[in-house]
Amino acid sequence: MPTDIRGPNLFLVGAPKCGTTSLYEYLRQHPQIYFPSAEGDRYWLAKEPCFFCPDLNMAPTASIKDKREFLQLYAGADNYKWRGDASACALRSDAAPGLIKAFCPDARILVLLRPPVEQMRSHHKQLLRVDWEDITDFHEAVAAGEDRDKGLRLPPKTAVPRSLNYYSISCYAPQVERYFQLFGRDAVKVILLEDLEKKPKETWRELMEFLEIDTSFEPQFRIFNDAPGESRPEKWVGAIYCHPAVNPWARRLIPYGARRRFLSAVRAAHANSEAPDPRDEALRERCKPDVQRLAALIGRDLSHWV
DSSP states (O other), X not given: OOXXXXXXXXXXXXXXXXXXXXXXXXXXXXXXXXXXXXXXXXHHHHHOOOTTOGGGOOOTTTSOOOHHXXXXXXXXXXXXXXXXXXXGGGTTOSSHHHHXXXXXXXXXXXXXXOOHHHHHHHHHHHHHHTTOOOOOSHHHHHHTHHHHHTTOXXXXXXXXXXXXXXXXXXXXXXXXXXXXXXXXXXXXXXXXXXXXXXXXXXXXXXXXXXXXXXXXXXXXXXXXXXXXOOSHHHHHHHHHHHSTTXXXXXXXXXXXXXXXXXXXXXXXXXXXHSOOOHHHHHHHHHHHHHHHHHHHHHTOOOGGGO
């Protein structure tokens, strides 16, 4: 067992589909922060080793089980003030908070959150894309959550069976409370995705102050791991932008922020043209008690979430 590797002391614990990949990419650009990274198929395992989540029964292809292999991710990183682990499943894992605390009592914890129905829907679409979900109707998939926790109605392919109770994952308050209780509020920072999107520089500066490192460094604020377009107009835009004759010129002539604003406008126009699902309102009502509990916990008005 390697004893000279210090391992992580900064944990970006989730929630999934709340901007964790973007924040991971921002943080690892900072000269005082180290996050493991890899190319190709190893990207996700380096970013999200999920070593501290044994209770989630994740497949070996989706998590690192061996401590030696896990610590090797941090070989040569001792000179960085912060060494990070961006396992987004560590928020919903019952075991992770205690295991992280035992491994690094002085760890700092980062939590990213977004409105629960948005999070659930995005997570469901993600699992459909990677073929880890076989219930295509979002609300039917949410309703199947408790059965799936019992090992019932599971899809033929899934590397993370405990990722299929969408409602449970989006009940943030008890998950955040676990980290507050174990690490103390001063060691846990909760970030809302809406803040990271709408005021990235201010949110970044607050985060750097929380980590007590150089606040003058700023990464390029762009979105990583964005969902592919679903509407026909967005697919057309994507096909044109990705064309090898267009992409280099678009990148050179049109600033990233302008490209994102255009894409957001296309998405918003499509969303506004769709008939709302009446079941969404019932789901938001179901989420309301947890959102109110979270709002009191972090001292933010979250009434717009439900």
